[in-house]
Amino acid sequence: MAPDLEGSTDPGPAPDDTHSDPTAGSTPAEDTAAEGLTDGTADGGARAEDVAEAAAEPEPEPCAEVDAGPPPEPVSGFTRFRAVTALAVGPLATGYLTIATLLAVVAGSASNSRFTTAGVLVAALPGWLAAHQVPIEIYGLELGVLPLLPTLGLVVLTAMAAARAAARLGLYRPGQARLVIGTVAVAHGLAGLVVAGVTVDAEVTADPTKAICYPALVSALAATVGVARRCGLLAALRRKADAVAVAGLRAGARAVLLLLAAGGALLVFGLATSVPAAKALVPAGAGDAVGMLLLSLGYLPNAVVAATAFVAGPGFALGTFAVAPLEFHGGALPGVPLLAALPEHRASWWPALFVLPLVIGVVVGRRLRDADEAPVARLRGVAVATGVIAVSLAALAEIAGGRLGKGPFDPISMPAAALFITLVVWTAAPGAFVAWFGGPRPVPEPLPSLTDDEDDPEPAEEIADPDPDADPDAALEDERDAHPNAGPKADFKVDSNVERDADPSADSNAECDAAADAEPKAESDTESDEQLARTPGQQDPTEDPAELPSPRDAVEESGEVARD
Template identity: 30%
Template structure:
């Protein structure tokens, strides 16, 4: 009996620690094998590069189908609705019954850029090679071109039956592609961009200044959006008057009008920024600035309720808002003269692109929004001048510090 008990293994000897269950230890997951061929790269990055655009196209088709079904329209409208909706969501002008509307809501375009950027960022958060980025670029470009060409064909085919006209092929293809490539560029980490620039022989400051220009543009647009919302709230009576222009609106019409106004919020923020920077907002042949305003009939949308009939005396003080934004930007960075020029140039390019998407023609009202070229010049000046001042201040401080250190060394050398 005692011999049997002595040969029986104890509990501590029977139990073996299991990896992953012991405190302080975790089961290590094997790293996925890096793709080695182009076929492997394309296959690996299809879910990140193609899926967002494919899902967006599918959602567009389903939404158009549901609207046509609920509205009791014929299914013959479906191809034209899908194609036109895809193009309009990407800022492409549309022409219905001879009326051109190139001032389309910018909010869907912003959402598309954010969607593509988030998926690209998720796909490139681990270590990626230049060839991997090339594969993602090819997938995004090809998918964008295919979907835009198909949409253009749908609209062109329907134009023989319905009172719609296809947009210019260059606009129908390049404007969606520009948004998708913007999402691709924003989705890649700045660290990766600096590595690419270094390998390509491009100064890393090019990437750094581009990021700085993007941040100052973001801060200015957000500040302008806040100003616009405050002005809209102060003119709530004009909102009621605009809504009253639709006597038979109903709940469905009210919902559509609300969604339309929300879609135009980024356009309103960019237009407000143009005015705050000293530029103008154009509509129906009239202009609005911090110093003057022309009273004309506005489009019947509540979003235009923030446009004043005349410029009050205190309005020029609103220019202090962008002044505070750019001064904060300049004082939190150290600039060289080349950095100032590069950042201002990038800001001008971004301003030109953003204003081009945020403005356009609206039928009989003509051009509505800021002038893109004037907006680009304003962005250049408002970025360059504070940066130049910050550079001069740092230069003077460096020289005074050098003179003080030289005087101190001279005193130390005296006997």
């Protein structure tokens, strides 16, 4: 006997304390709510309402994983100033000195050049712009096809400087990366404007607008790469984008590397089969040979991009010389050892190179076939990967080409638009096919029936034909004995699940059920009442005995009326 909230002596479990452990399971809370509802008191009702509201509140979702990174450390103002200054000036000075050193090596090793320190430092200014892919003009002739290897070197230097600055400043959040990226971009943009202003009246000039935008863009991308891991930019991207999109980005990036590797392999094959021609293009002097080697190394990434465009199909053109797997137009070529890999005539096996981008498209599909159970979602991942591939290589093709004065070798072009379209075709079609048919497919759910199986009524048993030899009066008497309280007008209702009597006549009469809500006709009711009121063998004196129905016919007629 446990008292309830009002002190009654009704038996039952004691209610839980309102200050119970909130981490307890749901069962005690439900018991408390039930006690409060059955209590009938004001306190019990209030407690039940509180418990119900607490149970109705959704549980808070767990917080997404956030890269904690290193704990924030207090940074003094002087240390902050030194770190930001080093970030703004360091990459600029390092890049400029690197370009000046390369020019000094080339100028010092050349046989017919005059080397002066002032001349090298002045020439390094437009060289720094060229390393950031800013087109420059030499005596009014544009040099737009610029080497990509110095650009990659400056990107690496800027990324390392950005990572060191982020570590010194104690940055660890994605929003804090703006300080590093913005500082680097503004510093390079201002430096480009200054260099373009210094070279206005010189023989080598540059467009001030491009001198501001291109260095700022290149340095900003490099700084983003440098602080991506430190400030958790990659983790933030994974949290905001869905898993299929992230998988598509990864597959697209790997496919870009594979395509560039295929182009590089083709370039190596061309050089390996043209070693004698490459040796013939190397100058005789040691200094000239070093300069030619540095020039070839600087344009080596450009040649890889051109070879990749050849593998994809559009090919490239160098002045009047144009080459693609399906076409070839010969022409004059510069005497650079790197260009010895170019063919002298068309080969019949070149179209077989189309297998390479197709295989890479299949690889993309295989990497995305397990990205999601839904085939349509996997197609979205293939679309993301295809976009990454097409946009990246089209941008590289646009950067790697450009104007080359106004001579017979102008321009060096790699059709970016045609490359974009062909890469979409080569990678999207096989990738979508493999991702659609090669991945898991959701098990189709069975179509819901109109009625549940549990609610389906059992099939009605067939009504057995009455035995013609059975006595109809005896069968009617048995039915009246089975329903003694039915009165003079009895409605028979037989459960189909109840086992019937072995007598065929009893089965026939049991199947003739009269519905409780049925309204039989007045004549049928009257006739049925009179027939039930008579004793077996008794007849109405006013009726012809030959026209009187038998008891069995009366029962069957009443059953037909009930079914109607």
